[in-house]
Every structure is written in structure tokens, then in C-alpha cells.
Amino acid sequence: MTAPDVAKAADLLREAERTGVACPPVRSLLPRGDIEAAYSVQRVNVERAVAEGRRVVGRKIGLTSPAVQSQLGVGQPDFGTLFADMALPEGGSVAAGRLIQPKVEAEVALVLGADLRHRDCTVADVLRATEFALPALEIVDSRNADWDITIVDTVADNASSGLYVLGGTPIPLSGLDLRGVRMTMTRGSEPVSEGTGADCLGSPLNAAVWLASTLAAMGDPLRAGDVVLTGALGPMAVASPGDRFETHISQLGRVSVEFAMEGEQP
Numbered sequence: 001m002t003a004p005d006v007a008k009a010a011d012l013l014r015e016a017e018r019t020g021v022a023c024p025p026v027r028s029l030l031p032r033g034d035i036e037a038a039y040s041v042q043r044v045n046v047e048r049a050v051a052e053g054r055r056v057v058g059r060k061i062g063l064t065s066p067a068v069q070s071q072l073g074v075g076q077p078d079f080g081t082l083f084a085d086m087a088l089p090e091g092g093s094v095a096a097g098r099l100i101q102p103k104v105e106a107e108v109a110l111v112l113g114a115d116l117r118h119r120d121c122t123v124a125d126v127l128r129a130t131e132f133a134l135p136a137l138e139i140v141d142s143r144n145a146d147w148d149i150t151i152v153d154t155v156a157d158n159a160s161s162g163l164y165v166l167g168g169t170p171i172p173l174s175g176l177d178l179r180g181v182r183m184t185m186t187r188g189s190e191p192v193s194e195g196t197g198a199d200c201l202g203s204p205l206n207a208a209v210w211l212a213s214t215l216a217a218m219g220d221p222l223r224a225g226d227v228v229l230t231g232a233l234g235p236m237a238v239a240s241p242g243d244r245f246e247t248h249i250s251q252l253g254r255v256s257v258e259f260a261m262e263g264e265q266p
Helices: 003-019 035-051 066-072 123-129 151-156 204-217
Strands: 056-062 078-083 103-112 130-140 163-166 182-187 190-196 227-232 244-249 253-259
Touching: 003 035, 003 151, 035 078, 035 151, 056 204, 078 151, 078 204, 103 182, 103 190, 103 204, 103 244, 123 130, 123 204, 130 227, 130 244, 130 253, 163 253, 204 227
Parallel strands: 056 227
Antiparallel strands: 056 078, 103 130, 103 227, 130 163, 182 190, 182 244, 244 253
16 A cells, blocks of 8 residues: 555545545555555545534444445444534435435434543443433445445445434433334335344444444544444435435434435425
8 A cells, every 4th residue: 555545545535525426446546455544545535624624523333234244244343434514404304416325224323421532442431421322314325336345445435424314302321221222214104124222233332332442542532522323223225316214213212314306405
């Protein structure tokens, strides 16, 4: 890997996001299976975004499903950065053409009330640091054409981040069983995904522990106020203009989002 390789991959992804036209998978520019190089690409574009005035508000965790990990030939999750301009209001609408090839998944979101600075973070640390939980819909996207991705492609592409929607009623963790929550997601009246907290690395708390430890080891720990999207509780569903998605997560509540038709104001 050379710096120009990283810069070229970052440029391709950035241009795809700007134009709305997906680029060829960027893995051809990076060493085969080199996740560290992929995170270098991700950091280049995160730093560019921050320099342009975008505000970091948290992180997302991806690849929390054993089935998806197996599909991509990896045994670990990945993470990306959340910006304030990626957040949509509950029940809001995604403008047609804002994303390239969106898909929707339902997750548990944690909002931190304290920093998580330890490399050996524990579940108890996460429980103490979390101010409240919310139901969430993550709208993932890929700047890599046709979702033709390996872990290198998705990591470089900010873990295939797009937009996200949080429910509006904060729920304290006291008494919650995040492993046992049940999720159903519908597109219109059609059920399209279901799962439980246990389908996310055994528990959304386990995913948050992994993220906190990983970021602390990198010298960029999770901080008070951060939103953490802990990972999908079930399969993702393809989104098209005119679709409305709603998820219900037991103990946490409901959250929904719509996709505007072409020419329709969101």
C-alpha cells in the first residue's frame, strides 16, 4: 500500500458520493484483504468532511451478523462515522436521488452520557456510560457499484453508511433486556425483516463493547453525547421511491421513514 493508493480510493468514493454515480469496487487499489488500509481510506474522507464543517456525532457498527460475516469471509465487525447531517427526523423522508442504492435495517441505538476510554471495555462500562437507548433505522448505502463489496470495500466506504433515523422516546437501560428485544420491520404492510437483540453479536451491548475497545485502542475513544448504532437485528431490505418502512423493537418502541418519489418534496 502507498499513500497515493489510499488517496485514489478515497477520491473515487468521494466523487461517487458527490455525483450519485457508484464507482467500481475500490479493493483493486488496495492490498488484498488489508482492513487497515481500508480504514486509512475511510479516515481520509472523514477528515475531509470535518474540514468542510460536517459535525461528527457518533459511530455505527456493521457486520454484526454471523451470516454476513461469513458471506464476506471475515470474523469481526467494522465501524463507520456518523455525521449530524446524516440524521433524519422520526417519520421523515429521504429525497429521491439523495442516496445511490439504499437499503434499510433496524437497530438499537445507544446514546452515551460518559466517555468510554478503556481498551479493555466491559459490558458494565457500557451500561454505566449509556444515558439511554432508542429504536433506530439505519439507511445504508454503497458507493461501490452493485453492492459488489468485500470487507475492504465497505470499510473504505465508511462502513456503507448513508442516513439514520432515531426514535424520539429515550429509554433508560435499567431493567431493559437488550439481548431479548424482538424486532419486526415492515415495508408498507409487508413484513420484510425480523430478529432479536441476540442476533447482533449475541447482544447490542457486546457490539458496543467491541466498538468502545477498538476505538480506545486507536486513540479515538467514544465520548459523552455520541450516538452508537449497534448493528442490524435482522436482514436489510432494499428501498425504492415511495416505500415507507417502520420498525417496532420491543421494550423500545417504533420508528419510521419514507422514501420520496421523484419530484416529490421530502
